[in-house]
Amino acid sequence: MLSAARSNAKRRVGQNAAMTRTITSFIDGAFVPADGARLFDKRSPVDGRVIARIAEADAAQVNAAVQAARRAMAGEWGRMPVEKRCALLHAMADEITRRFDDFVAAEMADTGQPSHVMTHVFIPRGAANFKVFADVVKNVATESFRTDTPDGRGALNYAIRKPKGVIGVVCPWNAPFLLMTWKLGPALACGNAVVVKPSEETPLTAALLGEVMNAVGIPKGVYNVVNGFGPGSTGEFVTSHPGVDAITFTGETRTGTAIMRAAAEGVRDVSFELGGKNAGIVFADADFDAAVDGIFRSAFLNTGQVCLGTERVYVERPIFERFRDALKAKAEAVKYGRPEDHASTYGPLISREHQQKVLGYYRLAVEEGASVVTGGGVPQMPAELAEGCWVQPTIWTGLADDARTVREEVFGPCCHLRPFDSEDEVVGLANDTDYGLSTTIWTQNLARAHRMAERIDVGITWINSWFLRDLRTPFGGSKHSGIGREGGVHSLEFYTETRNVCVKL
Numbered sequence: 001m002l003s004a005a006r007s008n009a010k011r012r013v014g015q016n017a018a019m020t021r022t023i024t025s026f027i028d029g030a031f032v033p034a035d036g037a038r039l040f041d042k043r044s045p046v047d048g049r050v051i052a053r054i055a056e057a058d059a060a061q062v063n064a065a066v067q068a069a070r071r072a073m074a075g076e077w078g079r080m081p082v083e084k085r086c087a088l089l090h091a092m093a094d095e096i097t098r099r100f101d102d103f104v105a106a107e108m109a110d111t112g113q114p115s116h117v118m119t120h121v122f123i124p125r126g127a128a129n130f131k132v133f134a135d136v137v138k139n140v141a142t143e144s145f146r147t148d149t150p151d152g153r154g155a156l157n158y159a160i161r162k163p164k165g166v167i168g169v170v171c172p173w174n175a176p177f178l179l180m181t182w183k184l185g186p187a188l189a190c191g192n193a194v195v196v197k198p199s200e201e202t203p204l205t206a207a208l209l210g211e212v213m214n215a216v217g218i219p220k221g222v223y224n225v226v227n228g229f230g231p232g233s234t235g236e237f238v239t240s241h242p243g244v245d246a247i248t249f250t251g252e253t254r255t256g257t258a259i260m261r262a263a264a265e266g267v268r269d270v271s272f273e274l275g276g277k278n279a280g281i282v283f284a285d286a287d288f289d290a291a292v293d294g295i296f297r298s299a300f301l302n303t304g305q306v307c308l309g310t311e312r313v314y315v316e317r318p319i320f321e322r323f324r325d326a327l328k329a330k331a332e333a334v335k336y337g338r339p340e341d342h343a344s345t346y347g348p349l350i351s352r353e354h355q356q357k358v359l360g361y362y363r364l365a366v367e368e369g370a371s372v373v374t375g376g377g378v379p380q381m382p383a384e385l386a387e388g389c390w391v392q393p394t395i396w397t398g399l400a401d402d403a404r405t406v407r408e409e410v411f412g413p414c415c416h417l418r419p420f421d422s423e424d425e426v427v428g429l430a431n432d433t434d435y436g437l438s439t440t441i442w443t444q445n446l447a448r449a450h451r452m453a454e455r456i457d458v459g460i461t462w463i464n465s466w467f468l469r470d471l472r473t474p475f476g477g478s479k480h481s482g483i484g485r486e487g488g489v490h491s492l493e494f495y496t497e498t499r500n501v502c503v504k505l
């Protein structure tokens with residue numbers, strides 16, 4: 001989370017302003033002019049160049065976005081039959097697929113992550129997020145109860161679902177398009193209008209989506225985007241606006257706390273997907289190569305900037321050293337490079353600020369007594385990439401269970417390996433955290449895996465897999481990792497208001 005003072009420090013006009021495009025808010029179906037707005041730079045994480053200037057939406061612009069959304073709810077969108085709404089969402093998915101290369105390019109520019117991650121994971125999920133929820137809302141039933149009454153005639157109760165209204169959607173930077181559409185799909189399928197606040201680090205795909213909304217004919221005002229920072233800026237203006245009926249947020253736990261305070265005013269509902277400090281657990285009987293591959297991905301995909309990633313890895317003692325060496329070999333084989341270069345397997349961190357945070361943890365781990373198995377610093381990069389936000393994939397051993405590096409979310413490409421001796425011990429270690437988002441267990445003993453899945457306090461347990469997502473399943477975090485569940489019918493709990501109708505017969 002950026003403090004207001006640090007956000008101010010980041011507001012500066014691009015050096016090559018004449019050549020860079022300006023990203024402005026998208027309100028009531030149009031990009032608003034940047035006139036008079038404060039501008040801040042979006043820098044490439046790969047080489048530090050300014051790639052866009054972003055116009056910060058002030059309170060008046062946020063208000064205009066909320067009013068546009070309210071008008072949409074009162075107009076054609078609010079009256080649209082479900083069938084037509086869902087057809088529009090399918091058209092969204094098709095248009096995203098048609099403009100696949102534009103989305104890949106925009107997301108690569110924002111995040112610097114390799115093209116294969118975009119083409120195989122992040123952008124296809126964006127299209128799927130619209131399709132899946134369109135199909136869910138068309139097929140879900142509501143409950144009905146026949147009630148006895150003293151006169152013997154009875155009553156019939158039935159539930160109906162109505163959109164909640166205007167949803168504030170506040171997004172992080174780590175998988176911008178996937179995470180934004182994961183909220184937009186169900187929000188729009190349920191008939192709401194939205195005001196989206198993308199991360200200040202990653203505005204590009206949200207802007208592109210405005211073009212897609214217009215191309216397929218989503219009515220004006222249904223989808224609004226306002227850019228800017230969090231505290232004292234656009235994010236706070238959205239979450240404290242009384243015309244926003246509910247807020248869905250993905251990001252840091254501390255930010256969730258601030259947003260919950262804002263939502264208390266007006267008693268507005270929240271849905272939170274927050275941080276994690278997830279455990280990976282590898283038993284000696286696991287398929288060794290699959291476990292090494294799986295833990296490698298869970299620790300280092302997206303340069304470790306995945307909320308579901310494993311920064312704590314527990315390995316059964318008989319295979320500990322062999323596992324450590326195999327993971328080290330894979331971490332040392334990553335190919336740094338530009339995202340467009342198909343040979344690249346590993347990208348930079350999102351920003352200079354985040355790089356400094358992660359490097360701070362790299363230093364702290366050593367101060368706390370870690371042995372550095374590999375990494376721990378900044379790789380040597382060619383001159384043209386030297387200004388990028390690169391850090392080495394890093395593996396530690398030897399930290400105490402109460403070390404800060406073992407307890408706090410780093411959100412970088414790093415993990416601590418620790419041996420364990422028994423199922424009970426590793427369940428205790430996995431649960432010894434304030435967070436509760438996910439865990440990944442590698443074993444061929446499935447009875448044990450099922451047993452452990454019930455004992456580990458997380459929203460999702462993967463067994464012999466990681467980040468394998470079926471969008472119909474409940475998704476969210478326990479403890480400090482979130483409030484509520486989204487996915488499939490669970491999303492309807494948040495994005496609709498369920499009402500009961502009671503008819504005396």
Ligand SMILES: NC(=O)c1ccc[n+]([C@@H]2O[C@H](COP(=O)([O-])OP(=O)(O)OC[C@H]3O[C@@H](n4cnc5c(N)ncnc54)[C@H](O)[C@@H]3O)[C@@H](O)[C@H]2O)c1
Nearest residue numbers: 001172173198199229230235236251252255273274275307
């Ligand atoms: N649980 C999940 O599904 C999930 C998924 C992805 C990321 N995350 C978490 O997100 C974090 C990384 O993302 P981030 O650094 O962008 O998070 P962040 O909390 O710093 O920012 C997220 C968004 O909130 C806005 N914001 C910040 N302060 C605000 C305030 N006071 N009021 C309103 N808006 C505010 C930001 O501008 C940004 O758009 C990690 O902690 C990660 O674990 C969780």
Ligand SMILES: O=C/C=C/C=C(\O)C(=O)O
Nearest residue numbers: 174175182306307308469
């Ligand atoms: O970085 C976090 C990734 C979260 C993934 C999802 O929210 C999802 O797959 O729906």
